[in-house]
Amino acid sequence: MAKVLARAFRSLSVRNFRLFAAGQVMSVTGTWMMVVAQDWLVLDLTGSSASELGLVTALQFTPMLLLTLYGGRLADRYDKRMLLTVANLCSAAPALLLTSAVCTGQVRLWQLYAAALVLGVVNAVEVPTRMSFVGDLVGPGLLPNASALSAAYFNAARVIGPAVAGVLITVLGVGWVMLLNAASYLFTVAGLRMIRPAELSRAAGAHDRIRVGDGLRYIRSRADLTGPLVLVAVIALFGLNFQLTLPLLARTVFGANALSFGLLTTALAAGALLGAFATTLRRGRPSSRLVTGSAVLFGALETAAGRAPTYASAVVLVFLTGFAQLCFAQAANHRIQLGSDPRYRGRVLALYTLVLQGATPLGSLLTGWLAGCWGARTGLWVGGLVSCAAGCVAVALGGRAAEAKKGTTPGKATAKESVENST
Template sequence: MIAPLTYRFRALRTRNFRLFAAGQIVSVAGTWMMVVAQDWLVLGLTGDSAVALGTVTALQFTPMLFTLYGGRLADSHDKRTLLTAANCVSAALALLLALAVFADAVALWHIHLFALGLGIVNAVEVPARLAFISELVPPSVVPNASALSAAYFNVARVLGPALAGLLLTAFGTGWVMLVNALSYLATVTGLRLMRPAELLRPPREAGRARVVDGLRHTLGRPDLAVPMALVAVVGLFGLNFQLTLPLLAKTVLHTGASSFGLLTTVFAAGSLLGAFAASGRSSRPSALLVTGAAIAFGLLEAAVGWAPSPTTAVVLLFLTGFATICFAQAANHRVQLGSDPRYRGRVLALYTLVMQGSTPLGALCVGWLGDRWGARAAFVVGGLVSLAAGLVALAVDREGRRPATRAAPRTPAAEDARP
């Protein structure tokens, strides 16, 4: 029992990764506290408007459409420096919004500006962070480091909303936002304490790194293009929980701020279990695993929309969280471990673009759907579309393998075996 457990945490043997993980778990917990506080503030300012919540979400994720340029920066410049600068800017933005709340002067347009600014920073930070993992540990440990990154992300996702619910009830949104601003300092400290000589930097591409080269590399590889397309559809219609969870909590389950935090925590707990399930992976996942995870996710998300009681909804949300991270990790590992290291920043930027850049349109669509038909419809439609996308990807993968089977030469034994 000890050996498998040690194997699942093997990336933590590397000092630089330990510093990175420690800083991230504090910062991400603050981020999720901010998500809960921001959503609750928007609903309070707008009379529980799903469209208003969808607009804020869209503004935060619209800059991710330019994340390909962030990937180019990650392939051209020192990732540790980029991440340090991005976290400092994020801290400043969160602090400004917290001060506006403390001054009782916050308006919806303040939240719009904050969401847009944070989205611009994330367009640089996310691809740099994803690509930076492969510089922290040896190549054989990258899947484990990536899975543990998802694990600490979901640990923070469990802790953050739970703490946010308590702080919102006791002190209000301003203090939650201030804690988030301070949490970025943990990531900055971890980055600056790293030993640069121990980073495993890939060789630089000859000449100027171009976005189009990363696109060409991805589109020329069906084993990368198909999971990318699947991630785009699921991200557009299925992965809108930042919008659908508060709507479910407030308009269907009729909970308060603390119960909303608990509901988010249940979903994150399922995600955490999924991350630990993926931590034992040591090789590139198959296409069947990616599509199978997407199909399971679609079925579970649709089931949440049909849940007859709050207890059933909570159980299904836990399972949906598990399926969400299983799909995201399988797709991420298939793309990351299959790409050329010279283009990894740009390939992962494209992955981020299709995963999160589709969120603005998806948030607006789901917000409209939630206003018109309710939160349950948002879950059902998102789940059914994700299910259909998984089935289509499964058919495409099977079709892609079929020509090789047809072209296989017949041996005399095979001829004799024919009826």
């Protein structure tokens, strides 16, 4: 058991990664507290409007759709530590402004729109930079483990953040949650500034001369990268809209209060956390079958969660859905990242981020429309069915490609044998 735990946490032996991870735990916990507070405030201001909640989500993720590829270029060209420092300070600014508006009773819906848009612009740079920075912190040998641990602390924050936010909203109000989120970014900044630049690992190469188009051409030439990216894009568009579907399910289907809503979000995160710890034992690049199989499992469980008859059964099914979601996301991430040339890794991860999170504006608007027309459950079970179907198609295509590859030479032999037999 001790050896298993040592393997699971071996990346934490690197000082720079420990500092980075500690700051991220605090910051991401604050971010998830903010997500719950923001969604709850939007529902309060709009009378539980699914379309308005979908619009806020779309505004936050639209910049990811437009700017992430350029964010990946910045990550490959400039000092990632400085980029992340500036990004975290910029993220704290709208949180502070919203705190002031809420505490003075002057908050308006347009302010939430503006804050979501600003945060989206910052995230277009921060997300691909952060993902590629993990490789600089630990080097290629520990990258699978460090990536899985990053997912683990991210989902640990998703467990803690919504639960704490639900309690604080009930006891103290939304303003305090937003203030704590603003303060949490300082922990990440402190960790980044304590990192020793001399101990970072950065692949040598002419990064400055590689343009966005060069990165796209590189990805297009790699079928083993484009396949998982397409599957991630479809599932992200239809199946990963939990920021919208879970608040609506909790409030409009089960009549839950802020505390119960936080618990439902925590269940998703707890399942994802378990999935993240399961993937920490991975040492190499996962197979395409693991990626597609986990996609099918995720779609089936999300469909079941959308049909859950009671709040208790919804919590259980959402937990299992979170586990399958993380297993799929990590399998796809590791297959893409570990198969990429380090010179292009920032751009490859930018495209991965683009299809994973950039699809959210379209997905949230579509899901909001579906939920508004046919009820909150629709967003979950329709997304699950589409995700499951996409996984099944990917399994079939992968199996056909494997058979074609194996059958080329034997096929010729078989034809020759048939001719000989006929003579």
